[in-house]
Amino acid sequence: MLMAEESHITFRNITKTFPGVLALRNINLEIKHGQIHALLGENGAGKSTLMNILYGLYHQDSGEIFLDGEKYALNTPKNATAHGIGMIHQHFMLIPNFTILENIMLGQTSPKPPKLEKDYFRKEILKVSAKFGIEVDLDLLVEEVSVGMQQKVEILKALYKGAKLLILDEPTSVLTPQESQELFKMLHDLNNKGTTIIFISHKLNEVMQISDTISVLRDGEVVATLPKSQTSQEELSRLMVGRNVNNKYDKASEPIGEEIFRIDNISLHDPHNKGRFLLKDISIQISKGEIVGIAGVDQNGQEELAEIICALRAATFGNLYMCRHDVTNSTTRQLIELGLSFIPSDRRNQGLVMDFSIAENTILETHYQKPFTRGFSLQPQVISDYAEMIVKEYDVRTPSINVPVKNLSGGNQQKVIIGRELSRNTRFLLVMQPTMGLDVGAIEFVHQRLLKARQGGMAILMISTDLEEVRKLSDRILVMYEGKIIGQADSTTSIEKIGMMMAGFFQ
Amino acid sequence: MSETILSPGSQTSIKARFFVFARNNLGIISVLISLLAIVLALLIGAILIAIAGINPWEAYSFLLKGSFGNRYGFGETLTRFIPLLFASLSFSIAYKSGFFNVGAEGQIYIGAIGALLVGAYISNLPPVLHITLTLLAGFVFGALWAGIAGLLKIFLGSNELVNTMMLNYVAIFLVEYLIHGPLKDPHLFIYQSSPILSSARLPIILPKTPLHAGFLIALASIVIVFYILYRTPIGYQMRTVGANLRAAKYAGINIVGVTLVAIITTGGLAGLGGAVELMGAQFRMVAGFSPGYGYDGIGVAIMGRHNPVGIVLAALLFAIIRVGTGAMQRGAGVPFPLLSVIQGLIIIFVIASSYLISKLSETTIGGRA
Ligand SMILES: Nc1ncnc2c1ncn2[C@@H]1O[C@H](COP(=O)(O)OP(=O)(O)OP(=O)(O)O)[C@@H](O)[C@H]1O
Ligand SMILES: [Mg+2]
Numbered sequence: 001m002l003m004a005e006e007s008h009i010t011f012r013n014i015t016k017t018f019p020g021v022l023a024l025r026n027i028n029l030e031i032k033h034g035q036i037h038a039l040l041g042e043n044g045a046g047k048s049t050l051m052n053i054l055y056g057l058y059h060q061d062s063g064e065i066f067l068d069g070e071k072y073a074l075n076t077p078k079n080a081t082a083h084g085i086g087m088i089h090q091h092f093m094l095i096p097n098f099t100i101l102e103n104i105m106l107g108q109t110s111p112k113p114p115k116l117e118k119d120y121f122r123k124e125i126l127k128v129s130a131k132f133g134i135e136v137d138l139d140l141l142v143e144e145v146s147v148g149m150q151q152k153v154e155i156l157k158a159l160y161k162g163a164k165l166l167i168l169d170e171p172t173s174v175l176t177p178q179e180s181q182e183l184f185k186m187l188h189d190l191n192n193k194g195t196t197i198i199f200i201s202h203k204l205n206e207v208m209q210i211s212d213t214i215s216v217l218r219d220g221e222v223v224a225t226l227p228k229s230q231t232s233q234e235e236l237s238r239l240m241v242g243r244n245v246n247n248k249y250d251k252a253s254e255p256i257g258e259e260i261f262r263i264d265n266i267s268l269h270d271p272h273n274k275g276r277f278l279l280k281d282i283s284i285q286i287s288k289g290e291i292v293g294i295a296g297v298d299q300n301g302q303e304e305l306a307e308i309i310c311a312l313r314a315a316t317f318g319n320l321y322m323c324r325h326d327v328t329n330s331t332t333r334q335l336i337e338l339g340l341s342f343i344p345s346d347r348r349n350q351g352l353v354m355d356f357s358i359a360e361n362t363i364l365e366t367h368y369q370k371p372f373t374r375g376f377s378l379q380p381q382v383i384s385d386y387a388e389m390i391v392k393e394y395d396v397r398t399p400s401i402n403v404p405v406k407n408l409s410g411g412n413q414q415k416v417i418i419g420r421e422l423s424r425n426t427r428f429l430l431v432m433q434p435t436m437g438l439d440v441g442a443i444e445f446v447h448q449r450l451l452k453a454r455q456g457g458m459a460i461l462m463i464s465t466d467l468e469e470v471r472k473l474s475d476r477i478l479v480m481y482e483g484k485i486i487g488q489a490d491s492t493t494s495i496e497k498i499g500m501m502m503a504g505f506f507q
Numbered sequence: 508m509s510e511t512i513l514s515p516g517s518q519t520s521i522k523a524r525f526f527v528f529a530r531n532n533l534g535i536i537s538v539l540i541s542l543l544a545i546v547l548a549l550l551i552g553a554i555l556i557a558i559a560g561i562n563p564w565e566a567y568s569f570l571l572k573g574s575f576g577n578r579y580g581f582g583e584t585l586t587r588f589i590p591l592l593f594a595s596l597s598f599s600i601a602y603k604s605g606f607f608n609v610g611a612e613g614q615i616y617i618g619a620i621g622a623l624l625v626g627a628y629i630s631n632l633p634p635v636l637h638i639t640l641t642l643l644a645g646f647v648f649g650a651l652w653a654g655i656a657g658l659l660k661i662f663l664g665s666n667e668l669v670n671t672m673m674l675n676y677v678a679i680f681l682v683e684y685l686i687h688g689p690l691k692d693p694h695l696f697i698y699q700s701s702p703i704l705s706s707a708r709l710p711i712i713l714p715k716t717p718l719h720a721g722f723l724i725a726l727a728s729i730v731i732v733f734y735i736l737y738r739t740p741i742g743y744q745m746r747t748v749g750a751n752l753r754a755a756k757y758a759g760i761n762i763v764g765v766t767l768v769a770i771i772t773t774g775g776l777a778g779l780g781g782a783v784e785l786m787g788a789q790f791r792m793v794a795g796f797s798p799g800y801g802y803d804g805i806g807v808a809i810m811g812r813h814n815p816v817g818i819v820l821a822a823l824l825f826a827i828i829r830v831g832t833g834a835m836q837r838g839a840g841v842p843f844p845l846l847s848v849i850q851g852l853i854i855i856f857v858i859a860s861s862y863l864i865s866k867l868s869e870t871t872i873g874g875r876a
Contacts, residue, residue: 312756333759344757353751364747364758368740378738 007069008033008165008196009054014063016049018407020399023049025220027063031165036187036197038207040240041217042439043411044397047200048090050217051167055087056080086158087167090410090437091348092150096143100136101125104157128160133189146299148179155186165196170410172206173437176297176465177499184210202411202439204233216240241441249451249472256475257288259324260459261309261428266318268304268483278304279483282318286428286459291450293474294463297502301483302432302463303345309430309461310342311335322428336365339427343417343434345463351417354406358398359387361405362420386423394419395445410437418446422453429453432463447473467495467502529867537864544860545853552849559845566839573834574827580834582716586788587826590615590797592725593780594804595822596732597773599813603736604769605749610656610671611777612801613678614649618778619785620682621648623690623792626703626785637706642724642782649778650771652678657770661763675801686792700792709787719787728776733815735772745769777801803829806854810861821857828853 007030014027024046031037039047052058054065056075065072067083080087094103105121112120122138129136134156142150151171158166168187172180187197187210201207207214208228215225216239224239237245268279279301286292296302307313309320311332319328322338330338344350352361363372363383371382387401394415398408405413414437421429434450435443450473454460464470470477477489479501487501529536553563575581594611601608608614621644625637632640656670685700692701709720736742744765747755756762780800789796807825811817832846 310757331759331761332756333761336759342757349751349753350757351754353747353754355750356747360743363743364754367743373740376739378740378743380738 006033007031007066008035010066010069011050011054012064012066014050014053014060014065016046016053016058016060020403023220024053024060027217027220027222029215029222029225031196031198032213033196034191034194035212036191036199036210038211038214039198039200039217040202040204040207040214040236042240043415043437043442044409045217045240045439046220047217048169048409051087051169051198051200054080055085055167081161081163084162084164085167086155086161086163086165088151088154088158088169088171090169090173092154094142094150094153097141099139099141100145100153101138103142103153104138104160108161125156125160129156132156132159132186132193134159134186146179147174148176148182151175151179151183152186159190159195163195165198166190167198167200169200170202170437171199172201172203173410177467178297178503180206202437202443204236204440207236208233218242237440240439243441245440245444249447251451251473251475252455253475256290257457259285259287260322261286261461262321262324263305263309264319264321266305266308266315266320268301268308268313269316277316277483279308279315282483282485284461284478284485286461288427288457288459289454290476291454291460291462291474293470293477294461294480295467295470295477295489295498295502296463296465296480298465300480302480304483305480306342306344306430306432306463310340339425341421341424341426341429343421343429343431345432345436347413347417347436352405352413355404357402357404358391358396358408358416359383359401361416362387362390362423364420366424390416390419390423393423395442411439411442414438415442415446418449422449426453426458429458429460430463431460433465434462435466435469467498471495471498533868536867540860540864540867541857544856548849548852548856551852555845555848556841559842561839561841566835566841569834569838570827570831573838574831578713579716580830582713582718584823584826584830585713585722586717586719587830588822589719589721589725589787590780590784590800591803591807591822591825592729592818593776593783594800595807595811595818596728596804597776597780598805598808599811599818600732600736600745600776601769601773602808602813603749604745604765604773605752606657606660606766606769606773607668608653608656608671608770608773608777609668609805610653610674610678610801611773611780611804612797612799613671613675614652614774614777615781615784615797615801616678616682617652617781618645618649618775619781619792619796620685620690621645621778622707622782622785623700623703626707627701630704630706632706634706637704638709638786641703641707641786642779645778645780645782645785646775647778649776649781650774652778653770653774657767657774661766682792682796683794686794690792692791698794702790703786707786708790709783717788721783721787724779724783728779729815729819732772732776741765741768777804780804806858810854810857812861824857825854 009031011027011029014024016024027050041047049058053060053075056077056079059075065075072083101118101122104125108121110117125138134152136149136152136156142153155166171183175183191197199211211228213225213227214231214236216223216236218240263282263284266279266282267277270276270278282305284292294302304313308315311330319326321327322335327335327338348354353364366372367378372379384401391398391401396412396415396419398412405416408416418434435446438446450460462470462473471491474491477493477498478485479487479489479498481502481504489498549567553567556563556566573580574584594615597611597614598608622641625644626641652674653671656667656674659665659670660667686698690700692699712718712720712722736746744760745768747758747760748762748765752762781797785792803825807818807821811821828850832850835841836843836846
């Protein structure tokens with residue numbers, strides 16, 4: 001057994017550039033055995049890049065990595081696995097229509113080729129899951145299980161392949177608070193059994209809760225490495241952002257104006273089970289200058305409700321009204337033209353075209369309108385100017401607006417969407433998880449933007465699993481549980497009480 | 508562009524140095540790899556030719572001479588280039604829109620039939636009008652033929668790849684039936700259609716060669732296609748649907764409408780290719796009217812990476828190979844099966860090299876999935 005104080009991974013003078021970007025500059029960092037080491041840093045600071053280099057997805061321009069004190073020269077994913085390094089990405093890499101068992105088996109050599117030997121793998125995987133206390137049902141399809149469960153699968157998969165070092169890139173950004181707590185318990189157990197963990201997060205409270213050591217990256221450099229006991233959330237956020245972050249906003253209360261959007265008795269049948277409702281009798285009215293928050297544990301009908309509002313799915317019963325016009329049968333484009341903006345929860349699949357440039361992504365809904373199109377032609381200059389404006393206004397860190405958005409860091413991708421959706425003539429904004437993956441400074445910025453929009457008379461419906469966020473911003477809070485609105489609250493209601501409601505306990 | 512940061516003191520592994528070098532010189536390396544691929548294919552070809560008892564040097568000199576060493580060969584190569592360009596544009600515009608049309612071959616045949624009906628059976632039209640109508644007929648017939656697979660996809664969700672492929676056989680046999688029956692030229696004993704009227708023929712633009720005005724139509728088409736794709740709202744929508752269907756829906760883009768436009772243009776372009784070939788080069792429908800232009804077009808589009816310059820270069824390469832190997836056969840007596848092998852080798856090597864290049868740029872620059 002190695003001593004806890006011995007180095008597991010040492011980065012020495014790691015530098016990495018992308019065209020036009022210096023992503024990492026002379027990184028020196030030591031990860032000790034058996035520790036939970038957190039990496040903090042602004043969006044685009046280089047956290048994912050550093051981890052991708054360790055895992056072998058990218059190769060550094062210069063510098064070296066040492067593993068257990070020995071030079072680890074050939075960093076490729078295959079070699080990483082062979083050396084006990086496992087990585088859980090910011091975005092999962094599972095195959096949705098395979099079962100969990102098949103996903104974990106994938107890429108393993110069967111003991112008796114060409115036969116698959118599923119039963120052998122089942123036994124082996126169950127052994128690992130028993131050893132680490134991770135329970136999963138191997139026969140479910142990945143697409144059927146919650147995000148939290150998919151993450152467990154990813155972790156189990158890494159452990160099955162023999163990981164002694166687990167890298168988790170923003171594991172909690174897709175989880176509910178309850179799921180996060182479960183994850184932390186699991187990570188603690190793993191850690192107690194000797195697994196080293198590198199943990200990337202933007203949530204300072206989580207970092208303070210779970211890690212032993214914390215390193216802060218800024219602009220591609222390590223600016224500090226501190227033991228948890230010697231630091232505080234305030235200090236960390238100052239180190240990250242370079243200034244104090246304000247997270248108390250004054251919400252000038254504005255007299256609530258006329259009704260902008262109304263959801264009237266919407267119900268939705270479960271397409272697979274006609275007797276069941278995914279949504280039942282939902283009625284919400286959102287007025288001018290008001291933020292209505294919907295709190296709830298993920299997968300309680302929020303996604304379906306959002307799709308119905310945006311005309312991406314038809315409700316079984318009920319009506320929708322925008323500015324008192326019946327829009328139940330309108331198309332998505334008609335709604336957008338009436339003044340709907342939508343910030344979806346899954347930016348990679350719903351909100352962005354990853355292969356398109358930033359500029360192309362900023363006109364996703366409006367490309368055919370003036371001034372972006374004149375006559376038959378798109379106007380490249382107008383579009384560039386517009387994209388430049390959004391990039392500047394929303395602080396998207398990028399060398400140019402012609403970079404494909406897939407090359408942006410996660411948080412900067414989110415900023416592109418937010419900038420796009422808030423830069424239109426919007427009357428009604430539907431936002432889901434607006435600050436997912438953003439750093440503390442950017443969160444503050446986006447929150448201020450939403451409040452400013454509210455001040456300007458926008459009607460906002462915010463669906464978020466982040467209870468803090470909902471409480472901070474909303475004028476009214478509705479709690480959703482199993483497809484129903486089961487309670488009302490406001491920013492004075494205690495977190496505990498809202499939490500109880502979210503878990504299905506009425507009143 | 509990007510500066511290299513190699514701090515002088517740090518020891519850097521050979522591999523890392525190679526990566527940095529490769530990244531900084533990616534442009535040159537890509538060109539070198541492509542050239543190397545062709546040279547390699549030709550070398551293997553040379554060995555095979557030598558085994559067949561023919562002097563490879565002499566054979567290859569026929570390849571070059573035949574394809575652009577003299578005026579006639581040059582014109583012939585550019586004539587070959589025309590249908591290849593249409594077929595590859597057809598494939599690319601559909602591919603960019605998320606529609607896999609491997610049915611250009613059939614659409615070329617049906618487009619040519621449309622052109623034949625108008626070009627051979629409607630008379631007494633002034634040439635400009637007659638040519639325009641004949642081209643239009645080719646476009647429309649090709650679009651309708653692609654439309655069969657398109658509607659099956661839109662309304663039944665059935666896979667267009669399989670359907671367009673199967674429709675190729677239907678089209679080829681349908682044409683065979685037509686020239687044996689209703690469209691057979693009554694004055695001939697062999698099975699061919701009547702020729703199109705001279706008012707519907709495209710003029711020769713390079714005298715003493717077969718090169719006809721279809722070349723100019725092809726060049727105009729490439730400009731129009733890429734203008735549509737990259738400079739118009741409908742093209743933007745097509746690319747969005749092709750790149751991320753889900754995001755396109757969320758953005759309010761009319762998926763069915765956009766897909767229809769894609770189907771009409773992909774089929775129409777292939778049909779136009781058939782019409783132009785008929786009006787400029789062959790004048791009659793015969794069995795084997797297209798020696799696989801539709802399939803070559805897919806190769807051209809992939810090799811050209813769906814961008815205009817790449818497609819033009821790739822179509823030229825294909826045309827040179829096809830024409831030049833013909834000259835090898837006539838001049839040096841290289842047997843036909845061996846020619847197919849050499850053609851195949853070049854195509855496979857070039858396509859493989861383009862994957863190698865993209866892999867190299869992915870690992871050195873780092874790409875995200
Ligand atoms: N494949 C790539 N091509 C070009 N630039 C890239 C690529 N990957 C990352 N970058 C750039 O490198 C920098 C660091 O990105 P990285 O993803 O490591 O940030 P991060 O710290 O993980 O940020 P976030 O918290 O937003 O996820 C960013 O400026 C990003 O735009
Ligand atoms: Mg990241």
